[in-house]
Amino acid sequence: MAEVALLDVGKSYGAVEAVRGLSLSVAHGEFVVLLGPTGAGKTTTLRLIAGLERPDQGHVVIQGRDVTREVPAERDVAFVFQQYSLYPHLTVYDNLAFPLRSPARRVDEKTIRRRVQQISELLHIEHKLGNRATALSGGEMQRVAIGRALVREPSVYLMDEPLSSLDAKLRAELRLELKRIQRELGTTILYVTHDQIEAMTMADRIGVMSEGALIQLGTPREIYERPNSAYVAGRLGTPVINLIPARLLGGPVPPQVETVGLRTEHIRISTADGPGPRAQVHWVEHLGDQNHVHLKLATHSLVTLADPVQPLKAGDQVSLEFESPLYFDQAGRRISADGLRGHA
């Protein structure tokens, strides 16, 4: 059964359409990540589910109940904000206990203590319970913020870029921890991010959003390997997929193909003469474990990865070979290798 479902939801702020015609359902125990750039409508989607915004059209359904007209407190969801999530005038313990002390819930203090203890151990912050919320490091603060959502057992957790204000190391650490907790507790999470690594590593399914609409929804593999458009293809993978006009590459391509999408694994570079198009090495970035190679193919630039042991340097002439690249038509929709449009 779907834990949360959005049915053709739309929301505008004045002339700006923040979310349009959005339908999405999240199953029980599922981890769904909404991925997209700033202004794609991800946060608005979460706020609509939480009840912090009223949709102009459509319905929000939580556990089979239409909650579109309900206030946030009645909806039984938990929200983790990007920042400002802890109350500075309360201790860590009181912050964690805050949702349980809501007049709508009436949990006795003994249960609260047990629950807070449990969650603080899960998040490794039990030694900080007496601290003021402002006397924590960034990582600890975000742990407490997540903990404040976890003390309750809501039908769904809504997380709005909870890790984005942390440094890279902490982010990686908490990413793993969050996924572990989600597996252990079997919770349903709808998670918003613009970080593709978070999306790829944590999600059961990823929804890619752009300008208020859901462009594609699928497992991380599906989204990565079979994007339905050049836009989706560009959201995942580092370095970013290279979009090259088909005519530059020559060779056989399905009909109506306008653009060819080349990820680094689709490109093979050889210094020997090959049948493929020839390109010039523009420069090489050494990252230690790998090299980013910038190539000039006629007037177009390409970026790909190369083995550090491969002796490439600026000015070298190389020949390129392509292996099952992605094809896109004029409108940016993907055409599968057998020429069928929209076959994802």
Next chain:
Amino acid sequence: MSTPITAHSVAEPSSRSKLIASFLVVTYAVITILPLLWIFLTGFKTPPDSIAYPPKVLFEPSVEGYVNLFTTRSRQTPEFLATLPPPQTWYERLVRSRNMVIGGPSKVVPRFVNSMVIGFGSTFLAVCFGTIAAYAFSRFRVPLADDLLFFILSTRMMPPIAVAIPIYLMFRHLGLTDTKLGMILLYTAVNVSLAVWLLKGFMDEIPREYEEAAMVDGYTRLQAFFKVVLPQATTGIAATAIFCLIFAWNEYAFAVLLTSGDAQTMPPFIPFIIGEGGQDWPAVAAATTIFFIPILCFTILLRRHLLRGITFGAVRK
């Protein structure tokens, strides 16, 4: 000869500029405190000492000013005084030595109570209304919000006394002249605009996420306001309360115009003291000293908040 190399932070002022700064602060403090100190000392002088020229810095302290402040007296002939039974208390003796007898307590206590009731009452109301209005302006899409805010501010664009006549007529019509309620309403009305503007700035500084988190966690907006917004607005509320109280406490013009008896506050009352039996400056000084105490206490109580609040939220927590 080598110059010693010292680690010198750019942000840290040098000891010389610190010295200059402390000198300026001390000078300013002395200049502002001196008149207050003079008033305080005058309260303990005898009437002749208080008007002595050159002014007396050293004098024999006396509580005559305070006795005169709290009593009404009448001058009597020595013959009449001789017929009276001997004075029972120290202050009766003091008054008798000036050839006077105590008629009864003066009006200073009820006037002081009036000041307290009207000052704190109007401050409380202005801060309450101001907080609620500022929250609304800060959080909700109020129609014509900018115009309304301008309109609210426009009530401060002239001296309040400029509208004295219409207010006097209104008060007379409504039967509010010389009532505490009338004065509380008037001072609240004047202070609300200040409170709304000051507090809106503080409310804007409190991220909405706090209330939103509380609302998702099962609180209503009102509960979230009390549990989450108010505790974080204490700085602003304290600063606003002090400004409001200072205005209401010191207001003179309306108090003279609209009160004469039951609701009279200290500012119009203090000048009356001079009229009773010559130029009784020690009694005036005593009244001023007592008048000063509540504001001093209130400010000291809220000082911790005020010091942060006076920067108008410029410093992020």
